[in-house]
Amino acid sequence: MEQFTEKEILAFRKQTKGCANVIHLNNAGASLMPDPVTKTIIDHVVLESEIGGYEAAALRDETIREFYPTAANLLNCQARNIAFTASATDSFTRALSSIPFKASDTILTSNDDYISNQIHYLSLQKRFGVKVVRIKNSASGGIDLNDLEHQLKSQHPRLVALTHIPTNSGLVQPVREIGAIIKQYDTLYLLDACQSVGQLTLNVDDLNCDFLSTTSRKFLRGPRGAGFLFVSDKALSLGLEPLFIDMRGAEWVEKDQYTPKADATRFEDWEFAYALLLGTKTAIEYAVQIGIDRIYDRAQRLADFARQELSKISRVRVLDRGPELCAIVTFTVSDADPSTLTRELLKRKINVVPSYRKYAVIDFDQKGADWAIRISPHYFNTTDEINTAVSALNEILDQK
Secondary structure, three states: OOOOOHHHHHHHHHOOHHHHOOEEOEOOOOOOOOHHHHHHHHHHHHHHHHHOHHHHHHHOHHHHHOHHHHHHHHHOOOHHHEEEEOOHHHHHHHHHHOOOOOOOOEEEEOOOOOHHHHHHHHHHHHHHOOEEEEOOEOOOOOEOHHHHHHHHHHHOOOEEEEEOOOOOOOEOOOHHHHHHHHOOOOOEEEEEOOOOEOOEOOOHHHHOOOEEEEEOOOOOOOOOOOEEEEEOHHHHHOOOOOOOOOOOOEEEEEOOEEEEOOOHHHHOOOOOOHHHHHHHHHHHHHHHHHOHHHHHHHHHHHHHHHHHHHOOOOOEEEOOOOOOEOOOEEEEEOOOOHHHHHHHHHHOOEEOEEEEHHHOHHHHHHHOOOEEEEEEOOOOOOHHHHHHHHHHHHHHHHOO
16 A cells, blocks of 8 residues: 655645644544635535525536436446435435334444434334344444344344444444445335544445435535435335435325325425535545555554554543554543633644543443543644644643
């Protein structure tokens, strides 16, 4: 893998205004947008202010339509398989709502799914009597593939719903192996890829998922309030549609009849932020031009370096575990308060974020931790920034 040159990294940083203001190590929350993305969004908002929102969308219709093949290219699918949404959670719930659950149906998930997803499953359990079953973790962390197959055989789940990279740790689930196993069974598969799009190369043919949900704001470096959803041809052919389909996704043909769109736009709402769609399109193009594999290699190296340096602090315990780790680093500190640490780092213009037990009850209990600080570097960050953050943490702890 060809690593970025110093000249390339300087160019990335020059196109990222925030690098002059902060050490941004919260890319798993919301990354710093590069200048071309910001410009795309602002230009469209200005156009709306000058000629009107409907009129601006009509004028830019051809460019707006280009979002769908652009997003499809990122995931190796067709434009018909892409829906634009307001967030990864919005994508996820639209997909989840399309599945006609009945009492005693099973949702098979993991111990490391995103908090909102876990709450969705429990809500379905409470409201419809759906059973939630969690796959065991392997000794090294991540899904136990043998138990996955056992649960598929014994539970006959209506849905397998998993998170590729949990928000609360650096774990990367073995999704290619998972998809190959699931493909052999009569079930639907929904994959949350909100932390992996923009960080890892994703090919839905390899993943064998029926739905894939993601966001724009994280490692893709797009705007907040935007996401998109992959819907497989299988899911479309089954007639799956969101519970609250609207005039964007369906045509009202008779008094008591509607016809859903043939493609994934049946999962969209009529009203959405066109400026953010265009910003997401630019963010995808920007990432693809740089190279997703090179992005992952750089971000992972920075994360490994951060884990190494944090482990040298006696009161720090790095929490990440699993056969494969990514650019999310989590750690806890004995006899310390996460809010205080985060606030003190922020005073030094270092952006990190705390995570608490209530965000990932199963994972935190297994690790014996009540909270963690999450550091998530990206390819535009530097080892000097990691060193500065670690030194600042040391200084703050020495003062306590």
